[in-house]
Amino acid sequence: MTDTVRMTYREAVKQAIREALSDDPRVFLMGEDVGKYGGCFAVSKGLLEEFGEERIRDTPLSESAFVGAGIGAALGGMRPIVEIMTVNFSLLALDQIVNNAATLCHMSGGQFPVPVVIRMATGAGRQLAAQHSHSLEAWYAHVPGLRVVEPATIDDARGMLRAALACPDPVIVFEPISLYNMEGALTSAASEVTLDGARIHRPGRDVTLVTYGASLWRCVAAAEQLAAGGIEAEIVDLRSLRPLDDATILASLRRTKRVVIVDEGWRTGSLAAEIAMRIVEQGFYDLDAPIARVCTEEVPIPYPKHLEEAALPGPARIVAAVRGLFSDAQ
Amino acid sequence: MPSEFRLPALGADMDEGTIVEWHVVPGSRVKRGDVVAIVETDKGAIDVEIFEDGVVHEIVVKPGTKVPVGTVLALLETEGSPPAPAPAGEGRGGGHTPVPAPAGEGAGGVREPSLASPPASSRVRISPAARKRARELGVEVESLQGSGPGGTVTLEDVGKAGQGGGMRAAIAAAMSRSKREIPHYYLSTAVDVTAAAEWLAAHNASVPVTERLLFAVLLVKALALTCREMPGFNGFHRDGRYEESPAVHVGVAVALRGGGLVAPALMDTADKPLALLMDEFRALVSRARAGRLRASELAAPTIILTSLGDATVDAVFPIIQPPQVAIVGAGAVGARPWVVDGQVVPRQVLTLSLGADHRVTDGRLGAQFLAKLAQRLVDPGSL
Numbered sequence: 001m002t003d004t005v006r007m008t009y010r011e012a013v014k015q016a017i018r019e020a021l022s023d024d025p026r027v028f029l030m031g032e033d034v035g036k037y038g039g040c041f042a043v044s045k046g047l048l049e050e051f052g053e054e055r056i057r058d059t060p061l062s063e064s065a066f067v068g069a070g071i072g073a074a075l076g077g078m079r080p081i082v083e084i085m086t087v088n089f090s091l092l093a094l095d096q097i098v099n100n101a102a103t104l105c106h107m108s109g110g111q112f113p114v115p116v117v118i119r120m121a122t123g124a125g126r127q128l129a130a131q132h133s134h135s136l137e138a139w140y141a142h143v144p145g146l147r148v149v150e151p152a153t154i155d156d157a158r159g160m161l162r163a164a165l166a167c168p169d170p171v172i173v174f175e176p177i178s179l180y181n182m183e184g185a186l187t188s189a190a191s192e193v194t195l196d197g198a199r200i201h202r203p204g205r206d207v208t209l210v211t212y213g214a215s216l217w218r219c220v221a222a223a224e225q226l227a228a229g230g231i232e233a234e235i236v237d238l239r240s241l242r243p244l245d246d247a248t249i250l251a252s253l254r255r256t257k258r259v260v261i262v263d264e265g266w267r268t269g270s271l272a273a274e275i276a277m278r279i280v281e282q283g284f285y286d287l288d289a290p291i292a293r294v295c296t297e298e299v300p301i302p303y304p305k306h307l308e309e310a311a312l313p314g315p316a317r318i319v320a321a322v323r324g325l326f327s328d329a330q
Numbered sequence: 331m332p333s334e335f336r337l338p339a340l341g342a343d344m345d346e347g348t349i350v351e352w353h354v355v356p357g358s359r360v361k362r363g364d365v366v367a368i369v370e371t372d373k374g375a376i377d378v379e380i381f382e383d384g385v386v387h388e389i390v391v392k393p394g395t396k397v398p399v400g401t402v403l404a405l406l407e408t409e410g411s412p413p414a415p416a417p418a419g420e421g422r423g424g425g426h427t428p429v430p431a432p433a434g435e436g437a438g439g440v441r442e443p444s445l446a447s448p449p450a451s452s453r454v455r456i457s458p459a460a461r462k463r464a465r466e467l468g469v470e471v472e473s474l475q476g477s478g479p480g481g482t483v484t485l486e487d488v489g490k491a492g493q494g495g496g497m498r499a500a501i502a503a504a505m506s507r508s509k510r511e512i513p514h515y516y517l518s519t520a521v522d523v524t525a526a527a528e529w530l531a532a533h534n535a536s537v538p539v540t541e542r543l544l545f546a547v548l549l550v551k552a553l554a555l556t557c558r559e560m561p562g563f564n565g566f567h568r569d570g571r572y573e574e575s576p577a578v579h580v581g582v583a584v585a586l587r588g589g590g591l592v593a594p595a596l597m598d599t600a601d602k603p604l605a606l607l608m609d610e611f612r613a614l615v616s617r618a619r620a621g622r623l624r625a626s627e628l629a630a631p632t633i634i635l636t637s638l639g640d641a642t643v644d645a646v647f648p649i650i651q652p653p654q655v656a657i658v659g660a661g662a663v664g665a666r667p668w669v670v671d672g673q674v675v676p677r678q679v680l681t682l683s684l685g686a687d688h689r690v691t692d693g694r695l696g697a698q699f700l701a702k703l704a705q706r707l708v709d710p711g712s713l
Contacts, residue, residue: 257459257485288459288485289478327477327484 004187010180012157013043013119016190017081020165021051024079027165028055030066031083031119040085041121041180067093067118071101071170074116079165084120086128087136087174093118101170102145113168117161122150123214123264124308125178130300133177133308135213135264138271140172141242148242149195150174152216154184156239159193167195174241176214198245200252204234207322208252210275211262212238215313219262222318231322241271249275250283257288258325262313267295289325294318333382333406337391339399340369340376340625344500347371348396348473349403358386360406365624367403370473372500373592373628374621384408394454396475456483464488501591508649512567516647517696518683521704522668527678529710545663546582546637547608551713552706553635553658554578554599560699562691563656563684564632572655572690581631581651582611584618593651594623595630604713639663645681655687658703680707 007015020027029044035058038045048056059066063084070082084090090097097118105113124133141148147169151157157175164171201216202223209219216237223233234252238244253259259279263272272293279291294313302308337347347369354366365377366386384406391403454471456464460483464471469491476483508514526548534542557564561574579595586592594617596602596610617623636648637660646659661681668677682703686696706712 257457284458285462286459288457289482324479327479 004185006183006185007154007158008180009154009157009175009182009184010041010043012154012186013161013175013180014045014047016158016161017044018047018050019190020079020081020161021047021055024165026077026079027081028057028073028078029081029083030057030059030070032059032061032066032085034058034083039083041175041177043175043180044083063089063092064096068096068100070116070118071096071104071114074101074114074170075104075112080116081161081165082116082118084118086132086134086177087120087122088131088134090118090120091136097140097146097170097172098143102143105169106145114170115165115168116170117164117173118170119161119173119175121177121180122174123176123178124296124301124312125176125214127303127305127308128177129303133301135266135296137174137213137241138265138269138274141244141271141274143242145169146242147171147195147240148174149240150176150213151239152176152179152213152237153201154182154186155188156193158186159188159190160195160239162190163193163195171195174213178214179217182217196240196243196245198236198238198240198248200234200248201237202233202235204232204256206231206233206256207258207260207325208234208236208249208256209260209262209318209322210236210238210249210252212241212271213264215262215264218313218315219318221315222322225315225319226322229323231326233322244275244278246278246282249279250286253279253283253286257286258322259287260292260294260318260321260325262294262318264296264313266298267293268298270295292321292325294321333384333408334402335366335380335382335404335406337369337397337399337401337403338378338381338625338629340371340373340378340628344371344373344399346396346398346475347376349391349393350375351393352389352404354386354389354404356386356388360384360386368622369625372497374497374586374618374623376628377622377624379625380406382406382408394472396473454483455481456488457485460485460488464491467491497586497591504651505649508652512650512652512655513688514650514685515688515693515696516683516685517693517700518645518647518681519700519704520666520679520681521707522670522677523663523680523707524678526707526710527663541605541608543604543608544611545639546635546660547604547611548707548710548713549637549660550580550582550596550599550611550635551602551604551607552703553633554580555706555713556699556703557633558600559702560695562695563686563699565655565690566632566653567655567687567690568653572687575632577632579630579632581634581654582614583634583636583648584615586619592618592623592628593631593634593636594618594627595632597627597630633657635660639680645683647683648685650685650687655690656699657685659683659685 033040034044035048035056070080073080101114123135151160211219219235226233236252261272261275263270272295276291294317297311350368350370352367360380361383363379366380367378368375369378387405387407389404391397456471469488474483474487474491477487478484557578564578565574578600579597580599581593581595583593594614634657638646639662642662645661648657648659650657663678663680665676666679667674684696684700
């Protein structure tokens, strides 16, 4: 692309939805307040007027019901995009997602794939308190039959939906709440964006930061601080949380010999734990230091700004974890 | 004040050593000369002797720790000194304070694991990547000093160690320094040692097998007596000046089976009868090959004899081991045509060579030295 287009993450998601609606008559958007209100985070603002009530459908406050309806529509040949306000509320739809969406293709011997896309906001950073701020990606990444992705860049926000709709399996798309207002350049065409595979966001030789979602930008800030001190961090943006791209992580480790995993989820039973174990299984002899993790403090996300910040895996904690892997001289 | 027992330099180019084992514990009574510890150096495991009488108060450096020469290894209560205060805190490389379990955290909180407080372990703290690399390079990880957090041995540490490689590196350092700093001159002379060889054969025929002498022992003793006579070849050149050594400790170069070379001393060589020297020589070689030499034996030589007689070379032109100022090489003893009273006759001939430090002596003196050494071999009864 010759002209650099700048837009917000929110606008990138909206453009992706609009494109999908325009390109494929089977696609429709369904969820709480997605129509008249324009979406809880204003992602779908204006789409109702553009595409009408048939395709931009406000639903009752019943996650189980409308996610179930989305699964049914996918089974019936549609390509539904179901929006759940936050990952916290998605727990009300867990039965539909885990017991139906994830299983039916398997149980039908491949006769009934469920090509539903379920978008939901995730994470903290906007003072939405303990019931709207959690990062439960790991729970979904645990389930075979689901694809789980988390776009962290403008390119992925713009391009991943298209790939998700093309996927015959149910895809959970996590959108970090704190990134909706982030502005950035669109650098690749949506058609070039894949659903799976991690990506080296920043090359570096001294340590690998494995991360995803909003923590990508915490890692970028940390990497800049570390570079000032002579440590070049390589950042791996996972993008896909299920399946995990072990090859990219291990290739980076072979270069840097040190890994810090930065995960907005809680430490216990976390994606960070899973990634660390895979590194131990497949890359133990490449490790020149213990694997370190920077995760969210194990508390319900606090409402007060300073406590919320303190709970999250911020740049200062990442920098400290990285420095802890190097000798004092460095 | 208690006396400090520091790691001695167990050779001119030794910078550091790893404590392998302590033979004493706090409370042990020691006498000067007692072997108190085993220290691993580039020259193998060395028994280290203590220099003072007293009672061990505290072991400061734990086994497995690599420390530079001069590091306080232990504190000693010498006779008459007041009792030392109880040691404050942990010694270096000491134990750790356990991280207390978080109590009463409502959400079942987990503390960040602390890298700064590793669990106490006698095993070397080394990263998996470093261990793998060490295996590839053949680097002994037990001898490495870790630079990583908590003293962990890292890839970088192994890489640095791998560039050299133990004894090879030590020999390289010493010999490079010698050739860089010492202006060697070389002399050699072929000596008719038929008399000595016949004397040796007769002697060995008259004693039990265990008391038989080697020709090398005759050489060692002859060299020691020559050194006493010509002190310009027996001593040390340090800090720009030469110091004669009143004692003569002839070092004997011993090739090790795994490769490498050490030259421990036969102490007070000139004063000992041949039979005793033979016993000591045999013991010294076997301890050298077992890697169990004493510190004093490695640091002591005032001159070295290197004999390549087994290798059937005619002559050796050896390199001086700093800070010594001379080294004598001996080739193989063999039958050679020799002119005696105008007749060519077969005689047992040995080529002796001298490498000497031109800062201390000149060729003429060196020629006298070789001549006197040769003369002693002509008259083995005087040894």
